[in-house]
Amino acid sequence: MHPLIASVLALLFVLVAGITLFLMLEITGRIRDNGGKSGLISAHRILGYLFIALFALILFFMIEKAAGLQQELSARAVFHIALALALIPLLLVKVLVVRRLPHCSEKLPLLGITIFTFSFVLSGITAGYYILHRSDFVYTTLSVQDSDVLDIELGKALMTGKCNKCHSLERVYRAYKSEDDWVVTVNRMAQLDSPNITGFDLKQVLNYLLKQQEERQGRRQVDPENEMGRSLVSRKCTLCHNLDRVFEAKKSAKEWTVTVERMIVIMDEPDFLDEEEQADIISFLSERENVE
Numbered sequence: 001m002h003p004l005i006a007s008v009l010a011l012l013f014v015l016v017a018g019i020t021l022f023l024m025l026e027i028t029g030r031i032r033d034n035g036g037k038s039g040l041i042s043a044h045r046i047l048g049y050l051f052i053a054l055f056a057l058i059l060f061f062m063i064e065k066a067a068g069l070q071q072e073l074s075a076r077a078v079f080h081i082a083l084a085l086a087l088i089p090l091l092l093v094k095v096l097v098v099r100r101l102p103h104c105s106e107k108l109p110l111l112g113i114t115i116f117t118f119s120f121v122l123s124g125i126t127a128g129y130y131i132l133h134r135s136d137f138v139y140t141t142l143s144v145q146d147s148d149v150l151d152i153e154l155g156k157a158l159m160t161g162k163c164n165k166c167h168s169l170e171r172v173y174r175a176y177k178s179e180d181d182w183v184v185t186v187n188r189m190a191q192l193d194s195p196n197i198t199g200f201d202l203k204q205v206l207n208y209l210l211k212q213q214e215e216r217q218g219r220r221q222v223d224p225e226n227e228m229g230r231s232l233v234s235r236k237c238t239l240c241h242n243l244d245r246v247f248e249a250k251k252s253a254k255e256w257t258v259t260v261e262r263m264i265v266i267m268d269e270p271d272f273l274d275e276e277e278q279a280d281i282i283s284f285l286s287e288r289e290n291v292e
Helices: 003-030 034-068 075-100 102-124 127-134 144-148 152-163 169-173 179-192 199-220 224-239 243-248 253-267 275-291
Strands: none
Touching: 003 034, 003 102, 034 075, 075 102, 152 199, 169 199, 179 199, 224 243, 224 253, 224 275, 253 275
């Protein structure tokens, strides 16, 4: 889930929690007439279900994200996870008291305040952190003036530490891209982890990725465009089917052109493949037939 979307959901989560708590305090403390209470109780129940649904949705995506991390969690992340897990028994106890233990209803305001406090802190250390630092991100590219500060080993170390947090490094080393494409990719990934990756870090990682790609191309003595085509096939075609289906097909360049154009129409995304990427894919697949 994109950090901005996660932040919006987290803020909505806190807002619903706050309104739900306010309604509970009104019901138990200030409102005396049964008519007023009835309306507030219905509103409180609906918001309570919405709160649980939002919590379940956010928890699902956060578990998925945590499962993909490949390095030790930071102290902030561990604290965040601990607060999220603590909310689960609190919510279960609250539902149990409401549904099965009405004689314990005087404890509900305390439970509600505790749940709201946990929710506020839980969202504040993540959504607030991202929103506060989002404006710090600066789109970064390489220039001739950077040559004096670029270091291959430093770039490798930074890439291992930063990129490995979200996905395997095999995914990085298998990719073949132009310099412009690497710039776009690295900046997009850095924005997801801002402000943990600085502009200096970006330059080092970008330089390393370009250098190691050049080395791979030299060792394999292959055409860069051909490898870009291979990488694009691995990344784009596997969205709908496995590579066996692609590599088993026997087609001419003209037939592959028709196939690629049909796939673009099916995906219904104008930016799915630009003209250069289409040419790289068609060239790779058609040349592969000639080699065989």
